[in-house]
Amino acid sequence: MPSSAASRRIVSFSQPSRSMSSRAAARICAREVTGGRPVRPCGAGGRGITPSCRAALRRRETGWGPPPGVPCGRSGCYFRNTFRKSVDGCWERHPGTGSPGVRTAVDTADARRPRRLADVLLTHPHSPTVRGRTVLRIRLALCAGAAALSMCTGTVAAAPAPEGTRPVPAGGTTTRPAGVGPAQLTAAVDGVHRAGVPGVFAEVRDAGRTWRGASGVADVTTGRPVTPALRHRVGSVTKTFTAVAVMRQVEQGRIGLDTPIGTYLPHLVPGERGRRITVRMLLNHTSGIPDHIRYAFPSLREVPPRPDSLDDNRFRRFTAAELIRTGLAAPPAGEPGSPAGVYSNVNYLLLGELLEEVTGTPAERYITRDVVERAGLRHTGFPSGPRVTGPHARMYEALHGLIDPPRDYSVYDMSWAGTGAALVSTMPDLNRFYAALLAGRLVGEASLAQMQRTLPVRALDGSTIEYGLGLHKVTVPDCGTFWGHDGTVWGAGTMSLTRADGRRQMSVAVNLMRWNELDSAGVPRHHPVDDALRTLYGRALCGSTNP
Numbered sequence: 001m002p003s004s005a006a007s008r009r010i011v012s013f014s015q016p017s018r019s020m021s022s023r024a025a026a027r028i029c030a031r032e033v034t035g036g037r038p039v040r041p042c043g044a045g046g047r048g049i050t051p052s053c054r055a056a057l058r059r060r061e062t063g064w065g066p067p068p069g070v071p072c073g074r075s076g077c078y079f080r081n082t083f084r085k086s087v088d089g090c091w092e093r094h095p096g097t098g099s100p101g102v103r104t105a106v107d108t109a110d111a112r113r114p115r116r117l118a119d120v121l122l123t124h125p126h127s128p129t130v131r132g133r134t135v136l137r138i139r140l141a142l143c144a145g146a147a148a149l150s151m152c153t154g155t156v157a158a159a160p161a162p163e164g165t166r167p168v169p170a171g172g173t174t175t176r177p178a179g180v181g182p183a184q185l186t187a188a189v190d191g192v193h194r195a196g197v198p199g200v201f202a203e204v205r206d207a208g209r210t211w212r213g214a215s216g217v218a219d220v221t222t223g224r225p226v227t228p229a230l231r232h233r234v235g236s237v238t239k240t241f242t243a244v245a246v247m248r249q250v251e252q253g254r255i256g257l258d259t260p261i262g263t264y265l266p267h268l269v270p271g272e273r274g275r276r277i278t279v280r281m282l283l284n285h286t287s288g289i290p291d292h293i294r295y296a297f298p299s300l301r302e303v304p305p306r307p308d309s310l311d312d313n314r315f316r317r318f319t320a321a322e323l324i325r326t327g328l329a330a331p332p333a334g335e336p337g338s339p340a341g342v343y344s345n346v347n348y349l350l351l352g353e354l355l356e357e358v359t360g361t362p363a364e365r366y367i368t369r370d371v372v373e374r375a376g377l378r379h380t381g382f383p384s385g386p387r388v389t390g391p392h393a394r395m396y397e398a399l400h401g402l403i404d405p406p407r408d409y410s411v412y413d414m415s416w417a418g419t420g421a422a423l424v425s426t427m428p429d430l431n432r433f434y435a436a437l438l439a440g441r442l443v444g445e446a447s448l449a450q451m452q453r454t455l456p457v458r459a460l461d462g463s464t465i466e467y468g469l470g471l472h473k474v475t476v477p478d479c480g481t482f483w484g485h486d487g488t489v490w491g492a493g494t495m496s497l498t499r500a501d502g503r504r505q506m507s508v509a510v511n512l513m514r515w516n517e518l519d520s521a522g523v524p525r526h527h528p529v530d531d532a533l534r535t536l537y538g539r540a541l542c543g544s545t546n547p
Contacts, residue, residue, distance in 0.1 A: 182211050184543060188536040189215045195532035197512045199226035199393050203427040204540045205435075205505040212428070218393035218511065229426050231379055231392040232509045233414070234494040235487020237430060238423035239348050243283055243470025244437060245367045246351055247447040254358045255279055257450065261350060264357050268324055268350065276336040282351050283469040285341035285457050288334040292327045292346050296416050307402045310409065310490055315386060318415040320349045341457040341467065345420040352419030363419050375436045380425040386413045388424055393511040395491025400524065401517040409490035421487060427496075427507035434484055434498040435505060452483065472497075479542040480504070488513055497541065506540040508533075 185204060192200040193216035201214035212228035249255040255264075261282060262274020269277060273289075281287040294301050296318065297309035327346030334342050352363035359366050364382040372380050379390065388410060396406035414422035425433075436442050443451070454473045456464040466473040474482045474497060482504075484497035496507040510533075516524035 181543075182213075184539055185211055185536075186213050186215075188532070188539045189213045191532040192510065192529065192536055195528040196515055197510045197529055197532075198396060199511045200509065200536075201226045201228045201230055201232075201393075201427060202506070202508040202536070202540065203228060203431055205431055207503045220394070220396070226393055226511070227391070229379070229391075229428055230509070231388055231390045231424050231426055232494060232511075233388065233395065233410075233489045233492040234423050234425045234430065234496075234509075235417070235421045235489045235492065236345075237425070237485045237487040237494055237496055238417070238419065238421050239487075240437070240470045240485045241367050241371050241423060241433070242348050242351050242355075242363070242419045243451060244371050244442050245355055245363075246279065246283065247443045247451065247469070248370055249355065249358055250279075251444055251447055255354065257283075261354065264354050265350065268321065268353060269328065273328070273336070278337075279351075279354065280469070281336055282347040282354075284455060284467060285343050285347055286334070286336065286338055286455070287344070287347055288332045288336045288338065288342065289327050289344050289346045289350075290330045290333040290342070291344040292323045292330075292349075293416075295326045295330065296323065305402065307399050310397065310399070310403075310407075313413070313416060314409070314411070315413050316416075317413055318418075320353055320415075320418050323416065323418070324349050324353070339455065340464070341455060343457055343467075345417070348420035349418050355419070364422075367419070371442065375433050375442060377425070377429040377433060380423065380429045380433070382422055383414055383424055386411050392424075393509075395489075396512045397491040398512065398514050400514050406491075406512060406515075410492075412490060414489070417489060421489060427509055430494070430496040430507040431498070431505045434496060435502055438483060438498055438500070438502050476541055482541065495537070499541075504541065506537070508536065508540065 185202075189200055189202060197216065198220050199214070199216035199218050202212070204211045214226040214228045214230075216226055218224045218226045218230065246255060250257055257280045258278050260275050261269050261277050261279060262271075266274055277287045277289070297313065299306040299309040299312075324346055327344065327349075333344060334340075355361075355363040355366050361369075368381055383389070392410065394408045395410040397403055397409050398406040437448070440448060451469040451471050452473070454466040454468045454471075457467040458464055470485070471483050472485050474484075476482060479499070481500045482497040483500060484495075486493075486495045488494070491511060491513055493510045493513050494508070496505075498505045512529075515529050516527045519525050
């Protein structure tokens with residue numbers, strides 16, 4: 001490890017527990033690498049690690065130390081298997097792991113805060129499309145829609161096309177990619193963990209074969225490992241479920257795609273807006289209604305921005321109606337029915353209210369009964385309170401260094417997201433869902449065709465995504481056309497894509513979000529996690545699962 005204590009420090013991950021320090025202080029915080037003998041316990045911030053252990057952990061040639069020339073970022077450090085630093089400053093061994101490891105020190109001498117987070121697009125540096133090279137961009141659906149929006153809650157960028165590949169023809173013709181077996185997928189998942197994400201888990205399906213993998217920890221305090229089938233907050237993947245529920249009502253004649261929303265909800269969208277905005281415009285984000293996130297989390301648009309709102313809202317119960325009113329009271333993001341849309345969560349909160357109006361059932365209950373259960377998903381549903389039930393990982397939010405160390409937000413009231421982003425699921429369930437949808441088992445052929453009619457939807461930086469009715473379209477060179485969605489909430493990110501022929505699927509979850517620090521211009525700095533995710537997505541989408 002670096003020897004200069006003045007310019008280096010160790011970053012740990014925090015939990016919102018007042019009793020944690022006392023529990024951590026009672027642990028034995030380090031063991032000898034050779035022989036596993038315990039050393040003195042930590043207490044009151046002491047360092048329970050012997051010189052021989054520290055020296056062994058420092059050796060890069062053994063693979064235990066930091067990779068040469070790759071420093072950590074403030075809001076996400078390298079996890080190396082078994083040792084980690086607890087909240088009181090002690091190194092300790094993760095239970096149940098076998099090889100020694102270390103989290104590296106972090107240089108903080110030149111750390112800077114942006115002047116205004118409100119103007120920042122929280123995207124990964126590698127995601128834009130550049131001339132002459134096809135790059136996938138999937139904007140996470142919590143990004144707010146207005147051009148001056150205060151906060152986009154994150155992005156997970158899909159993998160770029162491998163060097164030298166050709167764009168896929170317009171018809172979506174697929175060619176067989178170079179083989180990438182389970183070992184390569186496992187290595188890619190491990191790479192995301194080593195790059196700084198506490199836990200990553202995924203499922204990949206390829207023509208009847210299934211690979212599942214996980215790497216890292218679900219809880220940095222206890223060292224509990226992640227497993228492939230953990231439940232996870234999947235953010236705006238929820239929107240596809242909500243869209244399917246609406247399309248099923250369209251098929252039954254209770255909802256008209258091109259009927260004004262004011263016909264159904266005059267009390268929520270009155271007047272001219274209610275007459276001009278149709279159900280279709282809500283589904284494809286061409287309503288012109290701006291997002292509500294900047295108003296629900298006001299401290300993020302202060303100068304300088306502060307993360308206080310995240311904690312203030314942890315147990316706050318919003319109603320969909322108040323969030324909708326907030327969005328409608330803000331300056332419009334565009335004209336209803338414009339040829340290019342602007343992403344907004346308020347659209348899907350309105351769709352939830354629409355479902356309740358026409359079915360007489362709370363939207364979450366109706367979506368569960370008519371979509372989740374119909375698809376045969378056993379581990380998917382809306383949370384009834386702030387806690388995720390069943391096995392799940394803690395969810396660590398860094399907020400681009402504003403929360404340092406990253407804080408656990410796995411306990412959170414998700415009423416601020418509702419039918420736009422509150423769903424809990426597993427990666428196997430997401431693959432089952434999208435397989436059923438694209439196979440025509442949830443909606444009819446005509447409805448699916450409507451969902452796959454895309455148009456450009458503008459992201460915060462002016463870039464565009466191809467968006468249909470609750471579906472993203474992604475074209476991967478030499479792999480095919482994929483459909484799905486991505487999502488993020490505080491501390492949790494998800495990406496789920498299924499190839500148009502249904503033979504290739506990928507669902508990936510991470511339990512750390514917004515690990516990139518921002519430079520002086522407010523642009524996210526490159527981080528090794530970005531590269532590691534690119535590798536994982538590329539292998540998952542385009543490789544073979546054969547051994």
